[in-house]
Amino acid sequence: MTKIDPSLYLSNQPSRSPSPELGKDEFLKILMTQLQSQDPTNPMDDREFISQMAEFSSLEQMMNMTNSIDTLVQSQLVSPVIKYSHMIGKEVTYQAYDEETGEKLDIETSKVIAVSQKDGWAILELENGEKIYADAAIQVSNPDSSENNGEDPTDPENPEDEESE
Structure with missing residues (x-):
């Protein structure tokens, strides 16, 4: 009889905890999955697609602005002056x-x-x-x-x- 390798048990696998935040990478994955699995006879509406791309662009700009503000705040906290x-x-x-x-x-x-x-x-x-x-x-x-x-x-x-x- 063949033995099962104990390293394959689920209890031996590293645990992953889902992130409560939706980042730009996750947003793109969802959008690509949505495009791939859409009905070819009834494709996604142009306006809806453009709206989702605008949301993505807005999300990316907000993330960049947040990073810039964080950098500014950190540099001010460090400055002895x-x-x-x-x-x-x-x-x-x-x-x-x-x-x-x-x-x-x-x-x-x-x-x-x-x-x-x-x-x-x-x-x-x-x-x-x-x-x-x-x-x-x-x-x-x-x-x-x-x-x-x-x-x-x-x-x-x-x-x-x-x-x-």
């Missing part, structure tokens, strides 16, 4: 160093006026003329909050607010 652009106008506190000796100087605070990029790292350009790496900032704050000494400028109890009226 865009990532740190929200810091423009903020005050940063950082450890200053002597460029020649590398010796630590005082801790300084200055306003960010621009963000640039060097070798993939974000560089904060400061109002005092310094340029520091974004990760060298010790503290980031709004310049408005430090000038008011913690007082709310819209607070009716604030005497400065009454003088300005």
Whole structure:
């Protein structure tokens, strides 16, 4: 008696899960099958065929646009300039160093006026003329909050607010 090869059993075959999405390849296969199995005495209407081709073209254009938008979004997420652009106008506190000796100087605070990029790292350009790496900032704050000494400028109890009226 002949034996059946166990590798041919269905349980040994890799499982395939059907995709819930209909892509352009699947659409073309369905269209070609439809054309091949149509009744020769009653062929598909020209308008219906043109409509299906227009749908296919529209689907392909939408897929290309989606890929382009995804690429754009990914490139913006990676860019350090865009990532740190929200810091423009903020005050940063950082450890200053002597460029020649590398010796630590005082801790300084200055306003960010621009963000640039060097070798993939974000560089904060400061109002005092310094340029520091974004990760060298010790503290980031709004310049408005430090000038008011913690007082709310819209607070009716604030005497400065009454003088300005």
